[in-house]
Amino acid sequence: MNIPALCPLDGRYSGRLGALRSVMSEAAFTAYRVRVECAWFEILSELKLFKPLTKEERGLLAQACELSAADLDHIRALEFDGYLHIPPTRHDVKAVEYFLRLRLGKTSLKDRLQWLHFALTSEDVNSAAYALLLTQGVEKALLPALENLQKELSKLARKEARSVLLARTHGQPAVPTTFGKEMRVFANRLARQIAQLKRQEITFKFGGAVGNFNAHYAAFPQVRWPRAAAKMAAVLNRGHKMKISLTPVSTQVDPRDSYAELFDNLRRADVALLDLCRDMWQYISAGLVHQKTAAGEVGSSTMPQKVNPIDFENAEGNLQLADALFGLFSCKLPVSRLQRDLSDSTVLRNMAVAFGYALVAYQSVLKGLGKISFDRAAARQELCAHPEVLAEAVQTLLRAAGYPHAYETLRDFTRGRAVTASLLQQFIAGLPVDAATRSKLQALCPENYLGRARELAEEKYD
Known part of the structure; x- marks a missing residue:
């Protein structure tokens, strides 16, 4: 260090x-x-x-x-x-x-x-060099890390596809889901951004002082200089997957809209991971997710019992640092006074800093995921302690059976009161419905009211 x-x-x-x-x-x-x-x-x-x-x-x-x-x-x-x-x-x-x-x-x-x-201006050289720097940073560092994360989340989704979990909306008990399906959400969000990242291309300019090939044509008017500049794009693309392309019309600087598109793409990936980190923090805090401990590791300088979610917390902070810079780059770099001003120079030199904070964050998330285990028993116990989550199912089945004011009936029965399993069964028993509907209602159970959560976690979407 x-x-x-x-x-x-x-x-x-x-x-x-x-x-x-x-x-x-x-x-x-x-x-x-x-x-x-x-x-x-x-x-x-x-x-x-x-x-x-x-x-x-x-x-x-x-x-x-x-x-x-x-x-x-x-x-x-x-x-x-x-x-x-x-x-x-x-x-x-x-x-x-x-x-x-x-x-x-x-x-x-x-x-x-x-x-x-x-016949070059320094910005021709820098623009081409920055195109290489950005594409290589994505290909060699960020993209592999993101792909590893997406694979780990997919693996976790499949592993916990049938592990029931009490979903919460607005922080309140909602309806049952599975931990695997919730991990699938993040895996798919990340997969979308990775797919877009692979399609990104970075542009560069190579047309001289203000992009017109002035000096080029003054010296050799017979040469097709735009074609010569296009050859540079072919050279830059050798051995690379992420495409580098020549901007046909520019000032002294490339417009850098392609930079903004790249940075915004990375920000979206980071926001998905930030959301994951905060959710994982909540699951750990609630005792639904446990973390492996390492011998000699210290969680607190005064409270020896603590096992803090430090990897997810570290990732959260570094993701925010990276995204603050990515946001600045997206707004700053495509803007230049007239044909060029130099205020972009020092900003460009910090692009690697944003990539660095992003990479540290990705590594922390991956490390955190490697240390967790989902407590299926605790999650099942929490879910079963909230039979009121079946209110949605009951009122929906009643609606399907033609029961009048089904929603309002369940609202009045459940809202603002503690509902137990026996109390819910008593309520169902007193409903004036046909035997078939009553049988469906009585068979409802929080652990089985999962819709297609398991299939979604296992990527069976149809």
């Missing part, structure tokens, strides 16, 4: 974020920029604007994209301190360009290095 860290993602939670750090760290983002610059260099070569690249030279570019710790230090030095004969750029993208000039300056490419960053 890095004690001096200002952010818990680099301190308390640092050991849990390896998958995310490899694809969304500053080092990863720098590597994406290098990849974009090298890819554009290759595309320019394919346009025959300069001497074609040999197989060995393409290999040199590929090697340049594999950044070592020393390479990253050199790029940082170029930006902030100066390096060799180059003074500090105070510009991150220009530092990447100069790094490549130095890296390739003693190779056979040395006579063509003026084509690095040709």
Whole structure:
């Protein structure tokens, strides 16, 4: 644990974020920029604007994209301190360009290095690099975690498909359900968001200073530059499942509506998990769900008996942190004054932070689910202690039999009073109904009044 860290993602939670750090760290983002610059260099070569690249030279570019710790230090030095004969750029993208000039300056490419960053604005490089950062963050970190959660919830739903539970609406006893069916609700909510997440695509712009290819056409009016930019999209999509696409019309920045769509998608998934965490907290508090204990684990510094629902509480807080940032991103990033202002730059750099809090939350939920067990006996006892939940069934059967004012009759009998099983049977016995209807009413039992709860939990929807 890095004690001096200002952010818990680099301190308390640092050991849990390896998958995310490899694809969304500053080092990863720098590597994406290098990849974009090298890819554009290759595309320019394919346009025959300069001497074609040999197989060995393409290999040199590929090697340049594999950044070592020393390479990253050199790029940082170029930006902030100066390096060799180059003074500090105070510009991150220009530092990447100069790094490549130095890296390739003693190779056979040395006579063509003026084509690095040709006709581009830094936002072209950043936009393409951020597209890689977001898609990789989803594919390599968030999506696998969400899929694991959805599978665990589906497994729990099937396991507890027949475990009766007293449903509560407005916090009050309602009608019977099963614990498995309630878990199925969350599993399906998550599955919906995962399916939409897999269909998301991220856009980027690559049209120069204000998106018009001004410099491109000034230098080479005969080249179809939008087609060349589209080739960059093809390069970025290699080896990835989540699609990256070129924005055909932009200012200096991509509109980033696709970012907002992604963040809102993640927020919906997070809201479903937040709902789950709060429900699980309630079930634990009510003694219906128990948690496994670990030897030596402490639940309270003064109350040794406590087993707190810390995983679900941790997840709740981190989900709220992530979603606060996702909400900010969705509102902020698609808005830019005129053709561009720089207020988005520092916000963009924090996208990985939101992903980090989301991933920590997903891991906490998964850990929490792995520690729980549903107390079927306690749930059955609670349900049977509330026979008034059969009031819905009784009044519905009476309606079906043509009994006048059935709802009002049950309302007057049950509302605001303690109803026991024997009292309910006495009430049924006194109703002026035919024998068949009375038999149906007398056969009602809270444990069997489940509708299709079991089938729904087992995904039998028809």
